[in-house]
Amino acid sequence: MAKKTLDDLGDLKGKKVLVRVDFNVPLDKKTGAVKNDRRIRAALPTIKHLLDAGASVIAMSHLGRPEKATPEERANLTMDKVAAKFSELLGTPVKKAASEVVGAGVTAAVAAMKPGDVVLLENLRFDPREQKNDAEFAAAIASLADAYVNDAFGTCHNDKDASMVAVPAALKAAGKPRAVGLLVAKELEIIEGLMSAPKAPVLGIMGGAKVSDKIAFINVLLTKVDQLLIGGKMTYTFLKARGVDVGATRVGDEEVAAAGPLLKHVGTKIVLPVDYVVAKSDDLLQTQVCEGPIPAGFEGVDIGPKTIEAYKAAVKDAATVIWNGPLGWFEQAAFARGTQYIAEAMSASSGVTVVGGGETAEAAEQFGYADKMTHVSTGGGAFLAYVEGKKFQSLAQIDDRA
The missing domain is CATH 3.40.50.1260 (Phosphoglycerate kinase, N-terminal domain)
Structure with missing residues (x-):
């Protein structure tokens, strides 16, 4: 059955939309700079669509494997430089919410958002609960937003990631809408067309x-x-x-x-x-x-x-x-x-x-x-x-x- 898309979310003026993006981009091992921004560029149409509709956007993604990284490598896996590249490509300021994935700092940053604002959460995998599909962790993220959009096709097969499964489930429990973004919708349309006819x-x-x-x-x-x-x-x-x-x-x-x-x-x-x-x-x-x-x-x-x-x-x-x-x-x-x-x-x-x-x-x-x-x-x-x-x-x- 076809999934709801951005056009099915209704009036988004003044709404906060949580968007799961795939910003797991390759980084320079020494500087942490983004080496290839293809995945960030791929998410821009969805982000711009939501902003044009009067929403504010809370973007979230994992980056690398911090659970296997040395302290030096982990320091390069924060979302700071990704946020800077995201802001540059989007043409509007992007604020990284806080140094933790969820917590008081994140709640405060989101509460202060106005229509047209964009906030990027810290690397989801900095919190080990992300890869355990943890319900409490998911509920904390879900509480930030009025709607959820999955625009991260590259991680759609990760069924144990809270941001992909437990978070939208928590929004459903709260009666909030969930849809796929423009990127995921296109991926599904193309692949299903290849397989069917x-x-x-x-x-x-x-x-x-x-x-x-x-x-x-x-x-x-x-x-x-x-x-x-x-x-x-x-x-x-x-x-x-x-x-x-x-x-x-x-x-x-x-x-x-x-x-x-x-x-x-x-x-x-x-x-x-x-x-x-x-x-x-x-x-x-x-x-x-x-x-x-x-x-x-x-x-x-x-x-x-x-x-x-x-x-x-x-x-x-x-x-x-x-x-x-x-x-x-x-x-x-x-x-x-x-x-x-x-x-x-x-x-x-x-x-x-x-x-x-x-x-x-x-x-x-x-x-x-x-x-x-x-x-x-x-x-x-x-x-x-x-x-x-x-x-x-x-x-x-x-x-x-x-």
Whole structure:
């Protein structure tokens, strides 16, 4: 059933709206500065919509893993610099509520808000109750607002986070409305369209490292796509599973076991690279292009030139392209060609092009093609889980449209 959206919240003049955003952005390890603001930019349409409607906004997000951080690392995980970047991009002042997530300081900051004001709560994970779906913690946050908006698709699959589940449940108990933001609404619309009635021919492109992490996703894709092109490190998993020597490329036995049941699709729906770039493990400047076994001491780092051309042609012929996972070690310029050229081919496509979040989204943006795709998901893990058909407790808390 369709979920309520911003337009279903009614008159918001003078109302305080609690918005769960995904500001879990990459930070500079030394300075704590925001290195990539894509996720903040993605939330701006919802925030601006609420402000234009006369509301004030209480934004909240987690940032990193403070529970596993050293004291020095934890100091960089406050929301101060995120608030500064958020303010810069929004074009209006954003105040960080207090140094604690909930408490007297937060209550006072929210009480002083006027229409058009924006407050950002401290890193939710600074309070251990956030990841325990704690009801008391959730009630304290819920009491701050008149309505709740989930605009954090990237964390929709985190069913134990209080901000995603227990907080909207507490607002429901208080008779307050709950809706999805513009970002989440678009994500759901795009993914549901892909799964229900994608325009044919449908092409899947799968990269990244682990087959085992994406086995359910791959199996779902195989029921939807006409072809599934393989790249990234999982290339060598499939090769090893087929008995091909992969040289010094590290492929775990569990990955080979995961790929085994998929081998029956190779040559029909699953397409493997015909060549690949390999580099000397102890000297990455020594590279060559291989077809077949990888020489001893070399490891696979990218798809090869013949494969790039074949994959580009497949993208050009497809009406729908779904891409998840880089096709090589794209962080290294010398091994980024496969990922870059496929992103370029997708950006030039006249079909529907969807990038499945995570590193794939980072790559598309790094090469300057993100804005030329039909949709770039903000949630890697959430994208995979939703396509797999998993039910999200976070979305179950949102009011259904009648």
